[in-house]
Amino acid sequence: MGLTTLFAEATVMTLGLALSSLVLGLLMALAFSLAELSRCKPLALATSTVVAILRGLPEILVVFFIYFGSTHALFLLTDEFIEISPFVAGTIALSLIYSAYASQTLRGAFMAVPKGQTEAAVALGISRFHCFFRIILPQTWRHALPGLGNQWLVLLKDTALVALIGVHDLLLQARMTAASTYEPFTWYGIAALIYLAITLVSQNILERMKSRSNRHLTSSHSVTEGPVEKTVSPGEATA
């Protein structure tokens, strides 16, 4: 009855938050990885520092920093209390965390594409812009997909953190229902199972995407990874 609808809405909220963080995070990861690979040394160094800081901080601190900190910063700047919505703050924080890890995967994947590809494109008179988007990026995808997929699973689990800043997601719904029914085990358990179901479905889709991205190779299952890995260190992503 009512509870089913509430939990369904909360699941949609969690998924929406995760997906919008994924899109924003991927864009930022692309920018970060290109900045780190750029020939402008100060830019590369600054990006590496930002990425290292984001990776070294607990996720909860990043979420709190963005949510509470942005209000504080806006107050210092404008002398007015402007509150940004928890959803926006959560999306920004999660996509920052995602991009910090994903940029390392992408960087490895870019380096895995042989230099000859760019040289051949230049020799054929293809413009730099065209070369990057039509030749390099599609090849990067195949190398980056396993790592990006693992980080998507991590991102999905990190979305639970935004319940702490008041986004009405799965965890917050479970918390409210648990408090009103005095059945914490049941409701947290149900929320956990919904997360598990989303994870399993994601894994399935990722597996299919992986075999699709490798379909031009003779053995389509040559690149298989363990079911769940928290992080892929930059070195491993290219190996």
Added chain:
Amino acid sequence: MNMDYLPELLKGFGTTLELTLVSLFTGLMLAILFTIVLSLKVRALSWLVKLQILLFTGTPLLIQIFLIYYGPAQFDVIKNSVLWPWLSQPWFCAMLALALNSAAYSTLLFKGAIDAVPNSDWEACMALGMTHRQALLRVILPHAARRALPAYGNEVILVMKGSSLASTITLMDLMGYAARLNAQTYDTLTVFTMAGLIYLTMTGVLTLLIRLMEHKVLAFSRS
């Protein structure tokens, strides 16, 4: 920057460190046990281990902490049992959740590392007349360690970062003190920046320690 916050924040530092180390140790012991169970292929037990891995790697750590801390109170049987003094303590619950979570990920890692050692290594050892024990201890495990150690280093950092979630079940760790200071002073940027710096220092020191350890343990693999 206002330095008055530092002593207050450092009060929580000990809790964070203690929680991290105890959870890591418990998690490591469990992971070794689970890896042995999986390697020996004990049917019922390895099924249970696989279920544990599925549940703890497929759900958010925050929910696991909530489930372990708030969950048992629903059942009178547990409330009246000898376990209750432990399960009603936030410190123990956070430790348990972190340890089980870390155990699940570490088991995957260790099992993967052992499976990645090629079968021909075993055969070569046998051909050289080594016993099973010798082969395992002198050849297979060192090679597996070489694969597993760098990734386990990541796991150490992840547990340290995960320990900050204990603040959500009223445990006053570094993050707990930071959140309280923030609520008391509204000096958000300063408080969280300082807490962040402490966490970054911890990450840095841990990374360095892991590198050193890798260097020592993996000395055999360098020529």
